[in-house]
Amino acid sequence: MAAKKLNIKDKYRLLTRDLDWEFSYQDRKEAFPYEEFEGIKITDWSKWEDPFRLTMDAYWKYQAEKEKKLYAIFDAFAQNNGHLNISDPRYANALKIFLTGVSPLEYQAFQGFAHTGRQFGGVGARIACQMQSIDELRHVQTQIHAMSHYNKFFDGFQDWSHMHDRVWYLSVPKSFFDDARSAGPFEYLVAISFSFEYVLTNLLFVPFMSGAAYNGDMATVTFGFSAQSDEARHMTLGLEVIKFLLEQHEDNVPIVQKWIDKWFWRGTRLLSIVAMMMDYMLPNKVMSWKEAWEVYFEEAGGSLFKDLARYGIRMPKYAETTEKEKEHVSHQAWWIFYNYGQAAGFHTWIPTDKELDWLSEKYPETFDKYYRPRWELARQMEAEGKRFYNPGLPQLCNCCQIPMGFTEMDDPTQIAYRQTVYNGERYHFCSDGCHDIFVDEPEKYVQSWLPVHQIFQGNCGGPGVEDVLRDYYRMNVGADNLDIKGSPDEQRWNAWKGVA
Amino acid sequence: MTIEIKTSTLEPVRQTYANIARRFGDKPATRYQEATYDVQAETNFHYRPLWQPQHELNDKGRTAIQMEDWYAFRDPRQYYYGAYVGQRARMQENAENNYAFFEKRNLADRLGDGIRAGLIRFLVPLRHVEHAANLNNMYGTAYGYGTAITQAMLYDGMDRLGIAQYFSRIGLILDGNSGEALIEAKRAWMEDPLWQGLRALCEETLVTRDWFELFVAQDLVLDSLIGQLVYDQYDAWLADNGGQDVAMLTEFMQEWRKDRTRWVDAVLKTAAAESDDNRALLRDWAAKWRGKAAEALSPLAREMLGEEALEQALAELEKRMAKAGIN
Ligand SMILES: [Fe+2]
Ligand SMILES: [Fe+2]
Ligand SMILES: [Zn+2]
Numbered sequence: 001m002a003a004k005k006l007n008i009k010d011k012y013r014l015l016t017r018d019l020d021w022e023f024s025y026q027d028r029k030e031a032f033p034y035e036e037f038e039g040i041k042i043t044d045w046s047k048w049e050d051p052f053r054l055t056m057d058a059y060w061k062y063q064a065e066k067e068k069k070l071y072a073i074f075d076a077f078a079q080n081n082g083h084l085n086i087s088d089p090r091y092a093n094a095l096k097i098f099l100t101g102v103s104p105l106e107y108q109a110f111q112g113f114a115h116t117g118r119q120f121g122g123v124g125a126r127i128a129c130q131m132q133s134i135d136e137l138r139h140v141q142t143q144i145h146a147m148s149h150y151n152k153f154f155d156g157f158q159d160w161s162h163m164h165d166r167v168w169y170l171s172v173p174k175s176f177f178d179d180a181r182s183a184g185p186f187e188y189l190v191a192i193s194f195s196f197e198y199v200l201t202n203l204l205f206v207p208f209m210s211g212a213a214y215n216g217d218m219a220t221v222t223f224g225f226s227a228q229s230d231e232a233r234h235m236t237l238g239l240e241v242i243k244f245l246l247e248q249h250e251d252n253v254p255i256v257q258k259w260i261d262k263w264f265w266r267g268t269r270l271l272s273i274v275a276m277m278m279d280y281m282l283p284n285k286v287m288s289w290k291e292a293w294e295v296y297f298e299e300a301g302g303s304l305f306k307d308l309a310r311y312g313i314r315m316p317k318y319a320e321t322t323e324k325e326k327e328h329v330s331h332q333a334w335w336i337f338y339n340y341g342q343a344a345g346f347h348t349w350i351p352t353d354k355e356l357d358w359l360s361e362k363y364p365e366t367f368d369k370y371y372r373p374r375w376e377l378a379r380q381m382e383a384e385g386k387r388f389y390n391p392g393l394p395q396l397c398n399c400c401q402i403p404m405g406f407t408e409m410d411d412p413t414q415i416a417y418r419q420t421v422y423n424g425e426r427y428h429f430c431s432d433g434c435h436d437i438f439v440d441e442p443e444k445y446v447q448s449w450l451p452v453h454q455i456f457q458g459n460c461g462g463p464g465v466e467d468v469l470r471d472y473y474r475m476n477v478g479a480d481n482l483d484i485k486g487s488p489d490e491q492r493w494n495a496w497k498g499v500a
Numbered sequence: 501m502t503i504e505i506k507t508s509t510l511e512p513v514r515q516t517y518a519n520i521a522r523r524f525g526d527k528p529a530t531r532y533q534e535a536t537y538d539v540q541a542e543t544n545f546h547y548r549p550l551w552q553p554q555h556e557l558n559d560k561g562r563t564a565i566q567m568e569d570w571y572a573f574r575d576p577r578q579y580y581y582g583a584y585v586g587q588r589a590r591m592q593e594n595a596e597n598n599y600a601f602f603e604k605r606n607l608a609d610r611l612g613d614g615i616r617a618g619l620i621r622f623l624v625p626l627r628h629v630e631h632a633a634n635l636n637n638m639y640g641t642a643y644g645y646g647t648a649i650t651q652a653m654l655y656d657g658m659d660r661l662g663i664a665q666y667f668s669r670i671g672l673i674l675d676g677n678s679g680e681a682l683i684e685a686k687r688a689w690m691e692d693p694l695w696q697g698l699r700a701l702c703e704e705t706l707v708t709r710d711w712f713e714l715f716v717a718q719d720l721v722l723d724s725l726i727g728q729l730v731y732d733q734y735d736a737w738l739a740d741n742g743g744q745d746v747a748m749l750t751e752f753m754q755e756w757r758k759d760r761t762r763w764v765d766a767v768l769k770t771a772a773a774e775s776d777d778n779r780a781l782l783r784d785w786a787a788k789w790r791g792k793a794a795e796a797l798s799p800l801a802r803e804m805l806g807e808e809a810l811e812q813a814l815a816e817l818e819k820r821m822a823k824a825g826i827n
Contacts, residue, residue: 004675015668021632025700030707056662057592064589067582112605114642138581141535152512159518165543178546257526
């Protein structure tokens, strides 16, 4: 019998889409119970267009090839002491933020997509989620392995997962993903697949991976290249999710718009850590945060939202605010960490002269006017032996959990405060965006585990901040924290390089 | 002769991550260890899930099984992602060669009509069983606790999707890519009284809430019984009745079954050895699902293989339960 040729779409349908069946013995809603409570209307799952049609055998094959190459590089990197090739020991601190702040989110993505990969009633959507789930597990594990060698030679990597659950600034990324994962399955996909993976991913990925390439970090850059084809799949899923939800029912449009607004704002707040990493922590700069924002959000995002206008979707709320923020946010964020550097699990420093000049050039509107004078003052104090640390603990925004240090964007000398009262309690926010998110779902955000509140309530040991750092965070106080100047990291680097 | 290459050695500050050092001492760790232990968030969750407010996002309370340390479920295969896909890629390469050979030599044409009809009736509908197994292992992935067991459940879930796709390909080989064998097999799955017991049972697993109970139902009881019937007895029957070439198409599943049985048995043994309470739970669950599965499979086993077939399969399940200490 001559077998007829099947095209990929038909083959995928037969091999995969047709596996599910109509139940006869149980209520299908009991098996897929979370599809309705968010108010999203799905009229026909079969309209789901598979964003990629990869069967498992092909998946195993491609991914194993990529893993083989990746681990060959990791092995060579360790054997040849690849950490000696980084541009400057300060660079390692960007990796510490990555491992303690970002890698655990890859893990949460693995969990979140396992949840949606079990819960969606449509087999096509489920399996796309399952494949992303296993990809995300890949990402966290390869990142742990990529950083494994750095951990042997630098401080601050060693207790990354313990830290992620506890340390004050790490509640920013942690609460971001907890928020997405505790939402319903459709909001989760709009949050992570669309708003994050599709709209904002380049602003996380490009800075870290190009930063690695510019700073001699072979292990991370190889991981980045290796993950690129996974990310391409994740982005196509993000786009399909949005189109599918919007095409299924017009009642979905306002719900999806609200989620886009929320997750865009959540995302930009999370990315302020990336902004400071790009502008202040990379010894060899890739581009400024402002430039990255313009290329990857204003241009790319702008045309995306023009495209989505036909569904009745508009630009995310407060996109105009971010146009002003791009001038300020990295400077304000690094200043916060410089101030609280005694309580951070990585090192901080004052930019060099060359770096100050670069910042002046990249931020002609704001840097010389508002931020350069601060660094010059800090420099002067340091020279007098009075390196400044803020001994207190900052108040945190009840939504994004970033210390309340961001200013009004029209008046960068004025810290922005927003507040609301809910059930007789007052809650504080860093911005209108965060305020609105809280007010829309107060019962959710009153639950926030705010690290500073928790310390004051005695839930993190103590009594002093140093006790918390040492006993509750398990930091090696005096090694992991404080200025890079005089740190063990710096001393070892100088010894390796034969610098006195 | 060995050449000794000189590399410069620097003294590391520490040999591995602190959590690994706390568990195993500060010495060089394996990739499995660093990728597995303590990776999942443990505490200080910000919000209760809207979809399950009675639980935290990561919550030990989604099963009645209790463990002092959920990372006791070390995978004897030590699969982290890279090791897992590497192993499966080797298996699929072999499968691909088998399928290519089978198709190139038109071996489907050499199967008698009876064998062919039997395959469509008995083997191809298993793609739906595997689909349920995929969902059930995803359930453990999503709601289980600790990376040691949840990652292994994810690998198993993805395996089951792969196997469902292999069964579908067998159908397409039998029907010359028309899809008719798949339609026929699905009709059997939906309507043939032989399959209804098993279909009802699969649907019941899909509404089972305790993820560890579901692990016992799916990965121990159902898989043990179906595996023994299909990959041992039916395979032997085919070999004796002119269908020996079919073994080329199921070799992946045969190899997979050996591989994952080691893991399933290790999990059960660890959970049972933890406490008498766990052992009692596991024993109850195994007995409950063994009874349901025996009833569901009985007409199918009889029709496919004869009177004694189910007894043999049950005997193997008994043996595995005894080995884990839950008989
Ligand atoms: Fe990822
Ligand atoms: Fe991704
Ligand atoms: Zn905020």
